[in-house]
Amino acid sequence: MAIRLGDEAPDFTADSTEGPISFHEWKGDSWAVLFSHPKDFTPVCTTELGRVASLKPEFDKRNTKVVGLSVDGVADHERWSQDITDVTGSSLNFPLLADPERKVADLYDMIHPNANDTLTVRSVFVVGPDNKVKLTLTYPASTGRNFDELLRVIDSLQLTAKHKVATPADWKDGEDVIIVPAVSDEDAKQAFPDGWETKKPYLRLVKQPS
Numbered sequence: 451m452a453i454r455l456g457d458e459a460p461d462f463t464a465d466s467t468e469g470p471i472s473f474h475e476w477k478g479d480s481w482a483v484l485f486s487h488p489k490d491f492t493p494v495c496t497t498e499l500g501r502v503a504s505l506k507p508e509f510d511k512r513n514t515k516v517v518g519l520s521v522d523g524v525a526d527h528e529r530w531s532q533d534i535t536d537v538t539g540s541s542l543n544f545p546l547l548a549d550p551e552r553k554v555a556d557l558y559d560m561i562h563p564n565a566n567d568t569l570t571v572r573s574v575f576v577v578g579p580d581n582k583v584k585l586t587l588t589y590p591a592s593t594g595r596n597f598d599e600l601l602r603v604i605d606s607l608q609l610t611a612k613h614k615v616a617t618p619a620d621w622k623d624g625e626d627v628i629i630v631p632a633v634s635d636e637d638a639k640q641a642f643p644d645g646w647e648t649k650k651p652y653l654r655l656v657k658q659p660s
């Protein structure tokens with residue numbers, strides 16, 4: 451069954467390039483990104499994993515742990531990691547789960563048989579400190595993901611978890627945000643004492659809370 455927003459992220463134990471990982475224990479009360487790629491020694495995946503490695507300091511800043519997965523084994527992951535370094539100049543600095551029996555892939559519905567009946571699609575799950583799923587993304591094998599977008603979404607998720615705001619289209623950290631419609635003007639005066647701009651009664655823009 452597909453995993454939906456707000457569901458608890460299923461727990462699992464799996465081998466990885468950094469030894470066995472029990473997901474909930476490993477993530478603790480951090481945020482986490484669990485993402486799958488179809489196959490080791492493939493071109494798009496090589497670029498993706500190098501890019502994520504280069505962005506590790508950005509994930510760290512956001513208190514977000516990252517873990518990758520494919521249906522290959524640890525020995526393949528380890529051999530492939532040299533290629534990732536050679537090609538992208540960034541070395542793996544986060545664990546890659548080995549899932550040759552597709553236990554985690556099945557648990558997270560990462561195999562979409564009408565796309566490919568053996569390989570994982572490019573799934574992304576962002577999991578909050580409460581172990582609930584906050585975001586899911588699914589890309590086909592042929593399209594590498596935009597990891598800057600993933601960081602942008604994490605910024606939005608973390609902000610909106612703390613404040614009664616939502617983020618508009620193409621929002622980036624530091625830009626104005628929207629006061630959620632459920633907050634009355636009366637309550638908004640308390641929460642946003644410096645005021646806001648009313649574009650429509652249901653669309654009130656306010657400086658991003660810190």
Ligand code: BEZ
Nearest residue numbers: 488492493494495591592
């Ligand atoms: C790739 O990473 O390049 C890839 C993987 C599986 C199918 C197609 C492309």
